[in-house]
Amino acid sequence: MISSLKRFLIGRPLKSTELGEQRLNKKKALAILSSDALSSVAYGPEQILIVLATVGAAAFWYSLPIALGVLILLIALILSYRQIIFAYPHGGGAYMVSKNNLGITPGLISGGSLLVDYILTVAVSVSAGTDAITSAFPALHAHNVMIAVFFVLFITLLNLRGLTESATILAYPVYLFVVALFILIGVGGYTILTGQVSPELHTPMGTTVTGLSLFLLLRAFASGSSALTGVEAISNAIPNFKEPAPNNAAKTLIAMGSLLGILFSGIILLAYFYGIAPSEEVTVVSQIAEGVFGRNYVYYFIQGTTALILILAANTGYSAFPLLAVNLAKDKFIPRMFTIRGDRLGYSNGIIILGFLSILLIIAFKGRTEQLIPLYAVGVFIPFTLSQTGMMVKWFRERPKGWLPKLLINSTGALISFSVTLIFFLTKFNQVWPVLIFIPIMITLFKKIRKHYDEIAEQLRISTCEEATPIQGNIIIIPIAGITRVVENSLNYAKSLSPQQIIAVHISFDKEEQKKLEEKWGQWQTGVRLVSLHSLHRSIIQPLTKFIDSIERRTTGSNYQVTVLIPEFIPKKGWHHILHNQSSFLIRTVLLHRKNVVVATVPYHLKK
Incomplete structure (x- = not known):
């Protein structure tokens, strides 16, 4: 029954030879790897306005120069990550760049930060998408957490079905969102140019604003930079592209950067000219759509596609997290189970762990994860800074042909990313301080895991200088509860082993029963x-x-091995296990920790 349910939900197992068919073309890759970056258009401009609103609506015109600064940062990051794609065509992104050029610890800072960031990506994106739905249907506000958890489970299941299948389904909502925003920006821009929007709705550019400080402007810039999270995902997921993978990944990155720049600029301009102020109940995009179209079918189309892209932005995490986890697991910094492919050739363990941790975050924050956005953003700007610095070291060390322009691009990216990281810490320290705690904890954990694997490898390594001690025979101990076919089966098996001494051991609680046995x-x-x-x-x-x-x-000093054979009957149906005591399981669990005892189970299968 469980197997049939699994087949229904996930699909038939794929052969390893079908792996090539699971790779993505540029159109599908753009949809699933850019959804995080594109979705941030729905909340990045809003984050700028939220900060500026603290000094009044008159300050909203500052969103325009702040947006220009964000676009400059976007261009620098796109050009920088394009170089990373060609320099490290096997993926790994910031982790591989930092580890290879700056050392193990910077690499682990990048890798660990991105792992946490992808968990936050899922939690924040799904929660933001749920908010978009409840903005259109306020009656659903009370069910935010339940709706968000449902969407995480749905996206997790979709990714377990395989990369190609999930990309095929998710591509439509992403492109519908792009079309919806182009319609919104196009119609909104037309109404502005034709004078249909009253100039009284916005403060003229250049207006002096009392109480506005450089600190506040930097804080608004840092908040707006949260729109750039997800830019690095393509460099982590190069192995998911069809050949030639680096070329396809680079073209997809340029396409993503272009779309992100256009949509972000358009929403900022519309918000300014329409005099939109941030609200807890209604998102900025919702207010713009209502201002341009009113509450008609176009409004609901925009809100619906916005909600979908915000929810499906989580899929960027599902695409990048498992591949990053594979690279860390190959280097023995996290459990090796992350390197195992599932039935549908995806890294199922990474997908499941990501979904589980994201649900925990949503429940812990009751679906209100907006306070995680600064933590989410700084978690990605640290790897941005380290990866660009690593590329600077690489170009300076190797000095290939044309290395100076490449060095300049990465230096610019590193400088801006480092500046944004500092701004986050200076202006939002009360929200991003947990980074200073969990990064050292993660690095310590990674190194302990690596030490564990190294110690195991050392102990398991066969040395030609050592001679194995031969085992002359077994002293076999069989714990019994009574005289049954299960015990008879175990005794017959023990007698087939030679040479051996066999001892049956019965533990009694009653003297009379002991004598009878x-x-x-x-x-x-x-x-x-x-x-x-x-x-x-x-x-x-x-x-x-x-x-x-x-x-x-x-037996000390002799070459005899002590073996405990545990008789155990296996019920025909799995649920029958709960009807019986688990003595054999308990004995096995305790004895497995004894160094010099071999523990084996002799099963006896029941027929009904």
């Missing part, structure tokens, strides 16, 4: 010695382990 054992004539141990405190484990200890002491 000994009499039946003698009549059974198995030829196997029975040892009866009475437990005063009704414990099976303590008397058994003491007996095993005594056998181990007797």
